[in-house]
Amino acid sequence: MGICEQNKKYGNETDYMALLKFQESISSDPNQVLSSWNASNHFCDWHGITCSHKHQRVTELKLQGYGLRGTISPHVGNLSFLRNLSLLSNYFHGEIPTELGGLYRLQNLSLSDNALTGEIPINLTSCTQLRYLDLSMNKLIGIIPNEIPYLRKLEMLYLYTNNLTGYIPASMWNLSSLLVLSVSFNNLEGSIPEEIEHLKNLIFLAIPSNKFSGALPSSLYNMSSLEGISAAYNHLNATELPNNMFTTLFNLQQFGITGNQIAGSIPTSITNSSSLRLFDISDNYFVGKVPSLGNLKDLNWLNLAFNNLGSNSNSDLDFITSLENCSQLEILSLNDNKFGGILPNSIANLSTQLIHLYLGGNQLYGTIPANLGKYTDLIGLGLEFNHITGTIPASFGKFHKMQALVLVGNQLSGEIPSSLGNLSELVVLQLSENNLEGIIPPIFGKWKYLTILDISKNNLDGAIPLQIFSLSSLSKSLNLSHNSLNGSxxxxxxxxxxxxxxxxxxxxxxxxxxxxxxxxxxxxxxxxxxxxxxxxxxxxxxxxxxxxxxxxxxxxxxxxxxxxxxxxxxxxxxxxxxxxxxxxxxxxxxxxxxxxxxxxxxxxxxxxxxxxxxxxxxVKVDTQSKHRHLKFMVIIICVAVCVCLFLSSILTIYWRRKGNKTTSSTTPTIGQLPMVSYQNLHFATEGFSNINLIGSGSFGSVYKGRLESENKFVAVKVLNLQKKGAHKSFISECIALKNVRHRNLVKILTCCSSIDYKGKEFKALVFEYMSNGSLENWLHPSSESGDLPRTLDLDQRLNILCDVASGVHYLHHECEQPIIHCDLKPSNILLDEDMIVHVSDFGLARLVSTLNGFSKKLTSTTGIKGTIGYAPPEYGIGSEISTLGDVYSFGILVLEMLTGRRPTEEMFKDGLNLHSYVNAAYPNNLSEIVDSVLLPIQVQEMATSANEEISMEEAILKHPNQEKAILSLFEIGLACSVESPKERLNMMDVTRELNRIRNAFCSCE
Missing domain, CATH: 3.80.10.10 (Ribonuclease Inhibitor)
Structure with missing residues (x-):
């Protein structure tokens, strides 16, 4: 009897045919795991198949991590005895077959880590015996089905890392058997309701990297079964966490809420969660003292970074003494807070298992305890940007596993200890911006993995050691600048x-x-x-x-x-x-x-x-043919003049028509570009390399890249989602720029909201690349940043102001829904190849809502909106956000462009600001404060013709048109930047007046 006949007689022909159809849907089997799937073997003996002994029916189809490519055949739904279907970690694509809903005996369904698309089939909720459902790490869209409570026996639900949207259905909270709920890395929104307490057996709740808002429900704190709460990188907010919230969470082992907007003090009841291993509340708004944590004896990970903890007092780090009881502590991150006082000696009494210690970005002073060297397993140490003095301890040479040592921006002195040469695992060494002295010691022999070496901005001297050039691993940066090194x-x-x-x-x-x-x-x-x-x-x-x-x-x-x-x-x-x-x-x-x-x-x-x-x-000319060349050149010149006259007339007509067209229309509608992927942006910017970094701001960094799909250079603004407000900035900028169309506003090409290669949330905006940089670079070139030493004449400055005013006028008065920029300043004004202005950075922008024809007031609830010096004074006292705030910023910009002085210079204090500085000189003494490079060509020409030096005042007197233009521009700047909002001009008046000045000035010139 043949195998095929045995399959029919002893097995089940339906199962056999279903498996053959499944095999047919596989387009690639790189590991040949299906080689046994042939007629010479009974299908129950095929690789990955398990059958029941009695009926020879397929009960398990398990093919995990074999790199299979293809689709999931709907015929799998005919395996009616199937209890376990596991195809995780392959390359299956297409939609999940709805036929799987007919597998009434199915208990375990795992399709994780594939490329499946489409929505979650509602039919799956017919698999009422399901206990384990894992659809994570795919490309699923749509909502979580409302029918989910039909899976009454479900214990594990994994939907993380997809593109799911909408709300968690209210019916979800009726799954009383649920032990694990993981929906992280999606686009889910809404709040977590109090009804979550109905999940009596819930052990782990994972909802990070979504758009959940509101406060964590108080009922969550009564769920004593919980061992893990992970809610990082959402929009959760609360003025404070209840002080007793951890009272009943005896079994809690993980608590992570990083990247939200939660404020208040750290609850003292934290000591009741004595099983806690991970406590991460970084990147929030926590304040006050850190309570004693000595009762958390199993604590492994403590991250309090990027908050407002501490008060710059000597007692801020007293809690570190209590951490001596935490014998399992491996990661301690306290950076970017307000911790002050002397760096305590108790920092050297922590667990010897410590591998990461970060204290940078605080107000610490004193010396580095020498016995820090006892942490021989330390991988990363960051003490950057404090006020630490003394020398680098020689004991640091004991850090045999150290990969990143960052001591930037302190007041360290003495020599670089030669013991650092023992750090054979070192990848990053940054000692810049200190007071280190002496020679660079030749200690590089063991540094086989170093990619970044930065010892710039110190007092080092002597020659550059030859050994430094033997570091073949150096790939990112070697920075020895701003020292006193000599030799060749x-x-x-x-x-x-x-x-x-x-x-x-x-x-x-x-x-x-x-x-x-x-x-x-x-x-x-x-x-x-x-x-x-x-x-x-x-x-x-x-x-x-x-x-x-x-x-x-x-x-x-x-x-x-x-x-x-x-x-x-x-x-x-x-x-x-x-x-x-x-x-x-x-x-x-x-x-x-x-x-x-x-x-x-x-x-x-x-x-x-x-x-x-x-x-x-x-040019060297042959004397024998000089006469012949001269006649030839005369002919050429005559022809060239005729051609130039003809082309000039054609170009004049063309540019006039183009100019009329430009003024009467705005930028074409943004094309329906697909959302760009993280992979594309990573490739375009060469891995977001520092060499492509062209700027940074409050909420992120901007990289230059070449987008292959568009075949042009672009500017990629990558949001630093660890910064408070970065999520809001991303949303504000998307909303503000989605429908605006104007030649003087930056054009958004596309955006990216995805996950990076480390599994972290990633958001970026892609703009047109502006080859002439920002107005800041032109007004205040920096030699350290490599800005070109360029200047702008009066005509150029006037054109720039007209362009800025035109863009802001459009935002205020011509948009369907008016927009307030809230952060107008030179660094946000970009210039393209033709020196045309494009106003950028709408991360703080506000849309003005209208109710019954009246503007809805927008109050400033988070302090000053914008940048100090450019933000209007009324924002500092909580007044409403208004278009007149932008007018004030524009006025300061005008005064800055005329005087060449930033509004934040040290001279502006004790009540003196840029407005009052100009007002005191207006109108008779403006020559004393006007930018000295404003009229360089005229001054030079007149001084040369007279064979004597000539003053700025005399130059202006002999150029009355320029004098009038400058005087009128000062008037506008002063009128826009008065303290009282009611007395300021509006942008319609500003635009009209600037155009009048430009027309008069240009026609006279």
């Missing part, structure tokens, strides 16, 4: 073949730049400015095909600029100013754009593009 840059620098950023600027290095620098082929940022390098620029620099930023300014370099630099296609910025360079400037590549290069202080350079205004290079 060794030829061994060429060994750093994997390095992204090399910064040795602002030292006393001399001699030639070694040609081996061209062997650092992965370099993207190279900072050599502010040294004493001499000789020529090595031609080998052209070999750095990944170089994006090169600064050689303020050295003694001579010779010509290597023409090969123009062949580096990704080079975006080149600064060779203030050297002794000579010869012709190339005109291709980065040299095409004047805003991307700086050549100042090199008087013998010639040629280049017209915008550089360099002298033409001398």
């Amino acid at each position: 840059l060794p030829i061994e620098v060429g060994n750093l073949k994997n390095l992204d950023t090399l910064d040795i600027s602002e030292n006393h290095l001399c001699d030639e730049i070694p040609k081996t620098i061209g062997e650092c082929t992965t370099l993207e940022y190279l900072y050599l400015q502010g040294n004493r390098f001499s000789g020529t620029m090595p031609p080998s620099l052209a070999s750095l095909k990944n170089l994006m930023y090169l600064d050689l300014s303020r050295n003694n370099l001579s010779g010509s600029i290597p023409t090969g630099l123009q062949n580096i296609s990704v080079l975006e910025y080149l600064n060779v100013s203030f050297n002794l360079l000579e010869g012709e400037v190339p005109i291709e590549g980065v040299f095409k754009k004047a805003s991307a290069i700086s050549m100042a202080g090199n008087n013998k350079l010639c040629g280049g593009i017209f915008e550089l205004h360099l002298s033409p290079c001398p």
Whole structure:
């Protein structure tokens, strides 16, 4: 009798055919696990199949983690005796077959970690024997079915890491058998009701990374069965947690609410949860003292970071003494609070199992206890940005497992201890912004994994040790800048073949730049400015095909600029100013754009593009054919003049028509772009590398990237979701920009709300890339950040102000629902390639609601909205948010652009601000406060023609049109920034007046 006949006789033909259909739906079986699924074996002997002994019916189909690809065949629903279906950790796609709802005996269904799409089939709720349901880590959408209570025997429900929306159905709370509920990493919303107490047997509640709001229900605190509560990264809020909330939670082992908006003190009843292993309340608004935690003897993870705990007093860290009883403690994170006082010696009396200790971003002072070195298992130590003095203890050499040592931004002195050379596992070492002195010790022999070394901004001297260039692992950054290092840059620098950023600027290095620098082929940022390098620029620099930023300014370099630099296609910025360079400037590549290069202080350079205004290079002419060439040139010039006149007329007509079109219409509607994935953004920004970082703000960082789908550069704003208010900022910016269309407002291309590779929530916005940066960079260029030393003349500043006013006017008066920006300032004003303004950063923006035709008042409930100096004074006392607040910020912006002074400078104190400073000089003494670079060309021309120096006052008198324009602009700035909101102009009046000034000024010029 054949196997097939045995299957029919002894087995069940229905099961046999169902399995064959399942096999047919598999498109890829890389591990050949289905090789046994053939007619030579009874199907009960096939791999992954279990049958009942009596009836030879399939009771288990279990194929986990084999990399199978395909769809789940609906014929699986014919395996009517199936009790366990487990296909987790494969690559199944498509929808979950509704036919699975016919498996009435099914007790365990696990489809986790696949690529399944569609909604959760309601039919699954017909599997009334289900005890374990795991659909996590797929791409499911839609809501959780209301029919879920039909699964009366359900004990484990895992739906995490999908794209589910809506609310948890009220019927869910009737699943009295439920032990575990995990719905994290979805887009669920609403509040957790008091009815959760009906889940009498619930052990673990996991709802992090959703949009749940409101307070945690008080009934939750009476559920003594709970062992874990995880509600991180939601919108939960409460003025405080009940002080007795932990009284009955005797079995609680995990409590995590990081990334919410919960305030108040830490409940003292925490000591009743003596089984607690993880306590994470970071990134909230907790205040006050931390209670004694000594009763939590099993505590393993304590994270209180990013709150407002402490009061900058000596007793703030008294609770650390109680942690001596926590013998299992491995992670202690107290960073970014208001803890003050001396760094206590008790910090060295904690569990010897400690592997992470973070105290950075506080107000601690005193010295580092030497006996910290006893924590030989320590992996990460952060004491950054405190006021710690003394030396780095030599005992730190005992940290044999240390991977990240961060002591940035303190007042540490003395030498770098040679004992740090023993840290053979080190990946990151950051000692910058201290007072360290002496030489850099040659301690690098054991550092095989170091990727970041930053010892900048200290008082180090001597030569750079040759051993530092043997660190082949250095891939992210080597920063030795702002010290007093001397000697030459060794030829061994060429060994750093994997390095992204090399910064040795602002030292006393001399001699030639070694040609081996061209062997650092992965370099993207190279900072050599502010040294004493001499000789020529090595031609080998052209070999750095990944170089994006090169600064050689303020050295003694001579010779010509290597023409090969123009062949580096990704080079975006080149600064060779203030050297002794000579010869012709190339005109291709980065040299095409004047805003991307700086050549100042090199008087013998010639040629280049017209915008550089360099002298033409001398041309050698053959004397025998000089006459013939002259006749030929006359002909060419005549033809060129005719062509230029013709083209000028055509272009004039074109630009007039385009100008009319621009003023009468707004930016085209944003296309229906698909939501971009985290993977795409990760690739576009090279893993969100620091080399692509172009800015940072209150709620995140902005990276430059190249989006392959759009084939253009974009700006990717990544929200730092650990920052308070970042979620609100993301929502505000999306809502504000969703429907606005204006040439002077930043254009959002798409967004991303996803999970990163570490399983953490990720949110980002993608905007058009602005090649000319922010107005802040132009008004206040910073040498440390590498800003170009650029200036804006009066005409440019007037155009910028008109553009800003036009954009804000649109927000206030032309949107379907008016928008208040709330954070107008130079860093939020971006300039594109044509110097056209795009107002950005709507993270604090508010929509003005209207009820029965009247504006609904928006009160400031979280203190000052905006940035100090630009925010109107009424916001500081809790007054309503209004469009007149934006007008005030615009007025301050006008005054800043005219005076060149920030409103936050140290001179503005004791009642003096930028408005009163200007008002005191208006109108007769404005020449004393106007920006000295506002009229540089006119002053230079008049001084040259008269062969004598000429004052600013005389220059303005001889240019009455400019004087009138400046005077009128000061008037607008003062009228917009008066203290009383009622006395300020509105943006309609501002726009009208600015256009009048521009028309009068431009027509007269």
